[in-house]
Amino acid sequence: MNRSELEHxxxxxxxxxxxxxxxxxxxQAILASFDYSVLPxxxxxSVEADVFFLDDEDGSLSxxxxxxxxxxxxxxFTHGIYAHGVGENTAILPDGWKERLLVLRNANTEYSSGLxxxxxxxxxxxxxAYRENDLSYVRSLLDAGLIKLPELxxxxxxxxxxxxxxxxxxxxxxxxxxxxxxxxxxIKTI
Numbered sequence: 674m675n676r677s678e679l680e681h682x683x684x685x686x687x688x689x690x691x692x693x694x695x696x697x698x699x700x701q702a703i704l705a706s707f708d709y710s711v712l713p714x715x716x717x718x719s720v721e722a723d724v725f726f727l728d729d730e731d732g733s734l735s736x737x738x739x740x741x742x743x744x745x746x747x748x749x750f751t752h753g754i755y756a757h758g759v760g761e762n763t764a765i766l767p768d769g770w771k772e773r774l775l776v777l778r779n780a781n782t783e784y785s786s787g788l789x790x791x792x793x794x795x796x797x798x799x800x801x802a803y804r805e806n807d808l809s810y811v812r813s814l815l816d817a818g819l820i821k822l823p824e825l826x827x828x829x830x831x832x833x834x835x836x837x838x839x840x841x842x843x844x845x846x847x848x849x850x851x852x853x854x855x856x857x858x859x860i861k862t863i
């Protein structure tokens with residue numbers, strides 16, 4: 674997916690839900706941070722944009738997006754891309770992530786706003802998902818120099834670890850220790 678395709682999804686998602694903003698929580702949020710030409714190829718391969726709405730407690734807006742411009746919809750068959758309506762709790766994110774959202778808003782979005790995860794918050798979500806493709810995504814951004822390890826470690830430190838996430842946090846810390854100087858992370862727990 675490229676930026677103009679993401680802008681199309683933002684425009685369509687906001688139009689069908691009559692909302693001014695949509696949050697881009699998945700991998701394609703990276704398109705708000707960097708020019709497509711500098712991004713590693715594997716960070717833009719997805720034809721799906723994970724989206725949700727901040728005031729959608731019952732998930733009805735995400736369901737509407739799924740049913741209208743989601744996977745296997747006429748929208749996907751026509752444009753080759755689609756939106757996946759998800760919930761706000763889909764990803765494990767660092768404390769304060771909402772304050773760091775990047776706004777993608779222009780004529781191509783018809784001045785609706787795509788509120789995109791900051792690249793470090795996005796990488797934290799990928800690390801905590803801990804799937805092979807997510808780890809590869811983060812590694813590609815690190816290798817390209819678009820994400821810096823010390824800043825990524827600091828952002829991981831902002832994740833509030835519940836007892837259910839303690840094991841995953843240890844795995845993430847061990848994974849990051851493979852890079853750079855091996856400095857440990859200190860993750861807040863509740």
